[in-house]
Amino acid sequence: MQGEVVLITGGSSGIGLAAARRFVSLGARVRLTARNGEKLARAAAELGGGTDWFSADVSDPASVAALMEWIAERDGRLDVLLNSAGQLDLASSGESAPELAERLMRVNYFGLTRTITAALPLLRMSSRKSIVNLSSFAGKLVPPYFSAYSASKFAVQGYTHALRQEMAGEGFHVGLVLPGPVASPMTDGLLNSPMYPVPVGVPVLSPDQVAAAIVKCVRRRRSEVVVPGYFAPLLRLGAAFPRLVDLIYLPYRKR
Ligand SMILES: NC(=O)c1ccc[n+]([C@@H]2O[C@H](COP(=O)([O-])OP(=O)(O)OC[C@H]3O[C@@H](n4cnc5c(N)ncnc54)[C@H](OP(=O)(O)O)[C@@H]3O)[C@@H](O)[C@H]2O)c1
Numbered sequence: 001m002q003g004e005v006v007l008i009t010g011g012s013s014g015i016g017l018a019a020a021r022r023f024v025s026l027g028a029r030v031r032l033t034a035r036n037g038e039k040l041a042r043a044a045a046e047l048g049g050g051t052d053w054f055s056a057d058v059s060d061p062a063s064v065a066a067l068m069e070w071i072a073e074r075d076g077r078l079d080v081l082l083n084s085a086g087q088l089d090l091a092s093s094g095e096s097a098p099e100l101a102e103r104l105m106r107v108n109y110f111g112l113t114r115t116i117t118a119a120l121p122l123l124r125m126s127s128r129k130s131i132v133n134l135s136s137f138a139g140k141l142v143p144p145y146f147s148a149y150s151a152s153k154f155a156v157q158g159y160t161h162a163l164r165q166e167m168a169g170e171g172f173h174v175g176l177v178l179p180g181p182v183a184s185p186m187t188d189g190l191l192n193s194p195m196y197p198v199p200v201g202v203p204v205l206s207p208d209q210v211a212a213a214i215v216k217c218v219r220r221r222r223s224e225v226v227v228p229g230y231f232a233p234l235l236r237l238g239a240a241f242p243r244l245v246d247l248i249y250l251p252y253r254k255r
Contacts, residue, residue, distance in 0.1 A: 001219075002027035004128060005075045009058055009115055010085030012039040014184030015134065018207035019082055019214045024049040026215070029075065033067055034085060058085050058111030068118045077125035080218055083112045083133045088186050090195040093147040101148035108152035113159055123172070130173040130218050133160045137180045137231070141238040141245045144253070145195040164223055175217040178235065179210045179227040197252035203228065 006023045010016035011032030020030045024047050032040050032053040040053035052074070056067040071078055086108045089100050116131060123129050138146050139153030157176060164174035181191060181198055182205045190196045191204060198204060205227060213227040226232040238244050 001079075004028045004079035005031065005071070005077060005126070006080040006082065007031045007033065007071060007078055007119065008082045008084060009033050009056075009111075010083075010134075011053070012036060012043045014084075014186055015179070015182060015207045015210045015214075016082065016084035017043055018211035019084065020047055020051065021208075022211045022215050023080070024051060028080070031071060031075070058115050059106045061114060064111075064114050064118050067115075068122060071119075071122055076122075078119055078122035079126040079128040080130045080132070081116065081119045081123060082214060083115060083131070085111060085115075086134060086186070088149050088190070090145040090190070091148065092145065096148060101151065104148045104152045105155065108149070109155040109159070112156055116163070124170070127171075128173070128218075129167075129171055130175070130221070131163070131167075132175045132177060132214055132217050135160070135176050135178045137178060137226075137235060139178060140235040142242070143196075143245065143249055173218070173221040175222055176224045177210065177214055177217055177227065178224065179205055179213070180231060181205065182207055182210055197249070199248050199252070202231075 006028045008016045008020050008030065011020050012034040020032060023030050030047065030051045032043055033056045034040055035055060035057050037055040040055060044051040044053045054067050054070045056063040058064060087104055089104060091100055112133060133156055135153045135156045138150045139157045142150040160174060160176045167174055180202055181187060184207050192198055210227050213225045217225045226235055
């Protein structure tokens with residue numbers, strides 16, 4: 001991937017940052033984006049290899065347009081777009097404020113689709129034309145309290161499958177990565193809390209394990225990658241029989 005231009009949303013933290021590390025080690029020119037400029041500057045300095053950054057909020061159309069103008073001026077094209085920017089919030093589904101669900105949809109779903117739409121002209125200038133979107137186990141199976149987050153990740157999944165088919169004729173690769181729970185700033189203080197029990201047998205991943213799967217997804221042009229891979233049959237089963245998920249979470253149900 002020597003010299004290829006890779007734009008990573010949510011590149012200042014967690015999975016996005018770990019993926020950036022791997023792309024830099026493969027010789028790619030990595031461009032990071034997120035809202036907090038200080039975190040981005042620190043990440044870019046740590047990564048080296050000509051990594052650069054631009055502060056942008058994916059939920060703000062003007063911000064995303066400015067990001068793409070910056071890439072156009074700086075690099076003239078985009079080889080890989082990794083959409084890792086995201087937020088997680090848990091709440092009782094019947095009582096959760098609509099504002100919470102709206103915010104998660106605005107960032108996790110509309111932010112992702114807006115970024116892709118704005119990036120398409122730059123991706124068309126490259127030969128790789130690769131787009132990778134982050135979903136989650138929670139984009140296939142829905143644990144209690146995950147309704148807003150899961151809805152946003154189901155939406156990402158639906159969008160990604162449609163986009164893949166529509167763009168195939170132009171030589172695009174569109175991939176979906178579905179990780180289980182990851183120890184990252186997103187889940188800090190949440191994992192194994194009453195609203196987010198991690199069922200026995202479900203491993204907590206490192207951001208780098210997901211980063212390795214992302215790189216594999218890009219290089220092998222895979223359409224769907226579950227991390228860890230041996231959970232793929234369980235996700236299919238749970239999607240076909242949603243009450244299986246009830247059974248998995250039954251021991252953790254609050255009285
Ligand atoms: N952690 C998990 O257990 C897990 C499991 C499955 C899937 N995922 C998915 O993987 C992706 C990355 O998660 P992570 O664990 O790496 O989370 P993280 O460490 O919290 O990183 C999230 C990144 O997104 C950025 N971000 C948040 N809101 C944004 C916005 N409105 N505009 C632009 N950037 C924004 C954050 O930076 P700023 O705050 O500075 O903007 C940060 O760089 C997410 O899509 C998440 O849903 C995570």
